[in-house]
Amino acid sequence: MQNLGIKFPYMIAPMVGISHVAFRELVRSYTPSPIEALRFTEMLSTRKLPSEKLDLTPQLRVSEGERFFIPQLLGNEEKFIGPSVKKLLPLSPWGFDINMGCPQTHILRHNWGVRLMGDSAYAAEVVRMVKRHTNIPVSVKLRGGADKDIDKNYLLDFTAALEDAGVDWLTIHARPRAAKHEGPANWDIVGEVAQARKIPVIANGDIQTSADAIKIVRDYNCAGAMIAKAATARPWIFWQIAEDLGLNGAPPGREGERAPRTPEEEGREFHRSFLTLIDLVEQYFGTGDGVEEYGMQKLRFYAALAAKWFLFGHSFWRVTTKAKTFQQMREGVAHYSETYTQEMYARI
Numbered sequence: 001m002q003n004l005g006i007k008f009p010y011m012i013a014p015m016v017g018i019s020h021v022a023f024r025e026l027v028r029s030y031t032p033s034p035i036e037a038l039r040f041t042e043m044l045s046t047r048k049l050p051s052e053k054l055d056l057t058p059q060l061r062v063s064e065g066e067r068f069f070i071p072q073l074l075g076n077e078e079k080f081i082g083p084s085v086k087k088l089l090p091l092s093p094w095g096f097d098i099n100m101g102c103p104q105t106h107i108l109r110h111n112w113g114v115r116l117m118g119d120s121a122y123a124a125e126v127v128r129m130v131k132r133h134t135n136i137p138v139s140v141k142l143r144g145g146a147d148k149d150i151d152k153n154y155l156l157d158f159t160a161a162l163e164d165a166g167v168d169w170l171t172i173h174a175r176p177r178a179a180k181h182e183g184p185a186n187w188d189i190v191g192e193v194a195q196a197r198k199i200p201v202i203a204n205g206d207i208q209t210s211a212d213a214i215k216i217v218r219d220y221n222c223a224g225a226m227i228a229k230a231a232t233a234r235p236w237i238f239w240q241i242a243e244d245l246g247l248n249g250a251p252p253g254r255e256g257e258r259a260p261r262t263p264e265e266e267g268r269e270f271h272r273s274f275l276t277l278i279d280l281v282e283q284y285f286g287t288g289d290g291v292e293e294y295g296m297q298k299l300r301f302y303a304a305l306a307a308k309w310f311l312f313g314h315s316f317w318r319v320t321t322k323a324k325t326f327q328q329m330r331e332g333v334a335h336y337s338e339t340y341t342q343e344m345y346a347r348i
């Protein structure tokens with residue numbers, strides 16, 4: 001197992017509708033300085049990217065000086081991949097990732113996403129396509145299985161083909177395609193693949209707590225851990241991990257404080273973090289007629305995912321669906337947090 005070339009190998013996953021600049025900044029605001037942790041963008045279609053404008057497309061927005069982000073590319077044709085990489089390079093990403101795990105039907109129709117796992121030679125060629133256009137690290141995010149089950153031998157062969165093609169590192173979502181994003185993840189298989197590969201392998205799937213993330217790196221040969229859904233409920237998870245690893249530092253403005261830990265502390269912090277997220281969404285996606293609804297949709301979607309970790313999560317989500325403006329949402333959330341204590345489950 002090689003090291004990823006970054007001191008803190010814990011990262012936030014690509015999630016459509018979630019991993020936008022406002023969420024990445026929320027996570028960053030909870031990351032103890034001087035730690036820098038990788039944060040993926042949501043998947044970006046290479047068919048669309050060449051004709052999109054960096055400053056006008058919300059999914060392509062980055063924060064001032066943002067360097068530790070990884071755009072995730074969706075595609076399989078060099079005539080689109082080349083110009084897409086060229087367009088994004090001026091933003092100074094830390095690396096590029098290629099999506100080989102998305103199970104959605106419209107993605108499969110184009111032979112993108114997890115469909116690429118069906119043809120290792122072609123998948124390897126897609127890696128070469130991206131590598132031909134950049135010198136920064138190129139990774140692939142794939143699944144434990146391209147169909148109903150996890151097939152260890154296939155996974156070993158497939159990842160060997162990507163390694164031979166020059167991919168710099170891999171993330172394995174330890175669920176087969178049929179499981180989508182739910183249910184138990186098979187960390188053992190990721191550990192076995194990690195042991196067989198020379199390049200770093202990152203584990204993803206059902207990593208919900210700091211203890212999960214640390215365990216997967218310590219006990220499963222993995223070079224790092226990637227967190228997806230749980231980071232919406234617990235955007236301060238890097239703060240907890242850093243503390244548990246005995247690293248010094250606190251998030252900006254939180255010097256001298258400990259990371260939230262108890263169900264009540266985490267519940268209270270969630271309200272606070274959601275109010276910060278509303279501010280960030282307003283800052284990055286704007287306000288006003290017709291514009292505000294885009295950000296409101298992002299916030300409602302986020303609340304729906306995070307709500308699963310809370311005893312009264314459904315009622316919280318309802319509050320976000322009733323609001324029509326950012327201001328109404330702020331007031332609704334503030335009122336809700338005065339009325340209900342939101343206890344957070346460690347795992348769901």
Ligand SMILES: Cc1cc2nc3c(=O)[nH]c(=O)nc-3n(C[C@H](O)[C@H](O)[C@H](O)COP(=O)(O)O)c2cc1C
Pocket residue numbers: 013014015016017018041042043072099100101102141173181204205206207226227228229230
């Ligand atoms: C709403 C949502 C959107 C997602 N979008 C992407 C995506 O754009 N690209 C990708 O590779 N995976 C995507 N995923 C999968 C996650 O990155 C991750 O692999 C999966 O949720 C498992 O991790 P978890 O158990 O920590 O949630 C998405 C998952 C969710 C829930």
